[in-house]
Amino acid sequence: MRTVLIIGLGRFGKHLALRMAELGNEVMVVDTDEAKVEEMLPFVTRAQIGDCMNEKILRSLGVTNFDFCFVAIGDNFQASLEITSQLKELGARYVIAKADRTIHEKFLLRNGADAVIHPERDAAMRAARAYGARNVFDYLELTEDFSVIEVAVPDSWAGKSIGELRVQSKYNVNIIACKIGGKIRPVAGADYVLSKEQHIIIAGNADKCAIIPELP
Amino acid sequence: MRTVLIIGLGRFGKHLALRMAELGNEVMVVDTDEAKVEEMLPFVTRAQIGDCMNEKILRSLGVTNFDFCFVAIGDNFQASLEITSQLKELGARYVIAKADRTIHEKFLLRNGADAVIHPERDAAMRAARAYGARNVFDYLELTEDFSVIEVAVPDSWAGKSIGELRVQSKYNVNIIACKIGGKIRPVAGADYVLSKEQHIIIAGNADKCAIIPELP
Ligand SMILES: Nc1ncnc2c1ncn2[C@@H]1O[C@H](COP(=O)(O)OP(=O)(O)OP(=O)(O)O)[C@@H](O)[C@H]1O
Numbered sequence: 568m569r570t571v572l573i574i575g576l577g578r579f580g581k582h583l584a585l586r587m588a589e590l591g592n593e594v595m596v597v598d599t600d601e602a603k604v605e606e607m608l609p610f611v612t613r614a615q616i617g618d619c620m621n622e623k624i625l626r627s628l629g630v631t632n633f634d635f636c637f638v639a640i641g642d643n644f645q646a647s648l649e650i651t652s653q654l655k656e657l658g659a660r661y662v663i664a665k666a667d668r669t670i671h672e673k674f675l676l677r678n679g680a681d682a683v684i685h686p687e688r689d690a691a692m693r694a695a696r697a698y699g700a701r702n703v704f705d706y707l708e709l710t711e712d713f714s715v716i717e718v719a720v721p722d723s724w725a726g727k728s729i730g731e732l733r734v735q736s737k738y739n740v741n742i743i744a745c746k747i748g749g750k751i752r753p754v755a756g757a758d759y760v761l762s763k764e765q766h767i768i769i770a771g772n773a774d775k776c777a778i779i780p781e782l783p
Numbered sequence: 784m785r786t787v788l789i790i791g792l793g794r795f796g797k798h799l800a801l802r803m804a805e806l807g808n809e810v811m812v813v814d815t816d817e818a819k820v821e822e823m824l825p826f827v828t829r830a831q832i833g834d835c836m837n838e839k840i841l842r843s844l845g846v847t848n849f850d851f852c853f854v855a856i857g858d859n860f861q862a863s864l865e866i867t868s869q870l871k872e873l874g875a876r877y878v879i880a881k882a883d884r885t886i887h888e889k890f891l892l893r894n895g896a897d898a899v900i901h902p903e904r905d906a907a908m909r910a911a912r913a914y915g916a917r918n919v920f921d922y923l924e925l926t927e928d929f930s931v932i933e934v935a936v937p938d939s940w941a942g943k944s945i946g947e948l949r950v951q952s953k954y955n956v957n958i959i960a961c962k963i964g965g966k967i968r969p970v971a972g973a974d975y976v977l978s979k980e981q982h983i984i985i986a987g988n989a990d991k992c993a994i995i996p997e998l999p
């Protein structure tokens with residue numbers, strides 16, 4: 568269980584607060600909008616009306632007590648930047664700010680944000696991967712050199728088992744699941760036999776993963 | 784390589800178009816805003832100025848030729864709903880619409896959208912998982928019963944190898960990577976020895992994964 572502070576109850580901030588609370592974390596929310604704050608009262612640990620551009624108010628929140636502080640203000644670039652920077656100066660342990668534009672992201676990272684979330688661009692990147700390339704549906708790029716992707720089973724692999732193909736030792740990727748008829752099932756055995764009717768979900772270095780769709 | 788139609792060059796639509804094009808797909812974009820369309824000309828296959836609420840214009844795009852059609856209009860609920868529904872009536876193979884609110888999503892799915900993307904809520908869900916629970920950083924829930932999560936190494940596992948612990952056969956999860964000092968490295972060998980300084984990234988059924996953080 569963690570303690571989190573969420574400043575700003577726009578769509579991102581509100582969904583974040585509700586989900587965090589649902590997962591059993593201690594959630595405090597702050598917003599200038601009274602109606603938005605009142606709406607959250609039944610669901611979160613603490614909900615306060617306040618303008619976080621006001622340093623006194625920000626100080627009174629006791630920001631050092633939170634595991635994470637989120638600045639979920641998108642539209643008002645100045646507010647989001649000032650509040651992020653102020654939180655860090657007051658000793659916040661870890662500040663995550665929401666950005667709407669790439670330039671916004673750069674400023675935030677240079678001025679107190681430990682991490683930045685950019686919902687539209689992140690969603691666009693995922694969609695481009697998932698719907699874009701033939702045979703490859705990227706679920707996740709954990710880092711630039713580690714991915715989890717879904718690929719069609721190469722023809723030469725059909726009818727063979729994972730152990731027989733020596734997938735791990737030969738290609739340096741892990742087959743972690745298969746997808747049949749849209750349903751994903753974990754795969755955890757070397758004697759699992761692959762077939763053309765399924766897709767496999769592989770994990771490993773992005774370049775190593777990229778080899779698989781190219782196999783005969 | 785796929786052919787995609789993207790209607791609406793807001794932040795999501797624009798990032799999607801650029802990334803899709805970067806990945807080598809054929810991209811056509813349409814927007815009412817001349818400046819936005821012109822900005823995309825160097826990067827995409829075709830860029831057209833047009834109001835997609837106008838059925839003639841929509842028809843002229845030849846929507847059946849595209850693998851995927853994206854309706855990337857968030858603010859104007861009516862426009863996004865009408866265009867989505869119209870695309871389906873004109874025979875579009877697969878329509879993906881962007882939603883800003885949950886009620887919006889429901890209407891879209893009932894009126895022609897094969898899939899809906901909800902950037903703020905999706906980002907909030909991921910952030911809640913990643914930053915919310917102790918010892919567990921959920922990267923991904925591929926389905927309700929398959930997850931990829933990051934956990935601390937249980938004390939009783941420290942100093943032992945993955946093969947020695949018989950992780951796969953005993954717990955039915957795959958250790959696919961480890962995270963040391965913030966960097967993620969793929970793990971693809973049974974003789975890999977675990978230590979307390981790292982986190983491990985495990986994949987498998989969500990209930991099976993949940994057992995791991997509880998181990999002594
Ligand atoms: N100085 C401030 N102190 C506290 N709350 C603030 C402050 N400035 C803005 N807010 C609140 O932040 C919330 C989110 O802001 P806004 O709607 O501008 O961002 P947004 O990026 O459009 O949100 P989203 O995209 O998540 O819906 C609003 O509810 C607003 O009242």
Ligand SMILES: Nc1ncnc2c1ncn2[C@@H]1O[C@H](COP(=O)(O)OP(=O)(O)OP(=O)(O)O)[C@@H](O)[C@H]1O
Nearest residue numbers: 791792793794795814815816834835836856857858
């Ligand atoms: N009928 C229409 N035909 C073509 N383009 C349209 C139409 N209506 C709106 N658009 C375009 O769609 C784009 C996105 O719309 P809007 O900015 O309202 O959505 P948004 O959800 O706020 O975008 P984002 O969150 O992705 O930045 C705008 O560039 C707008 O010009």
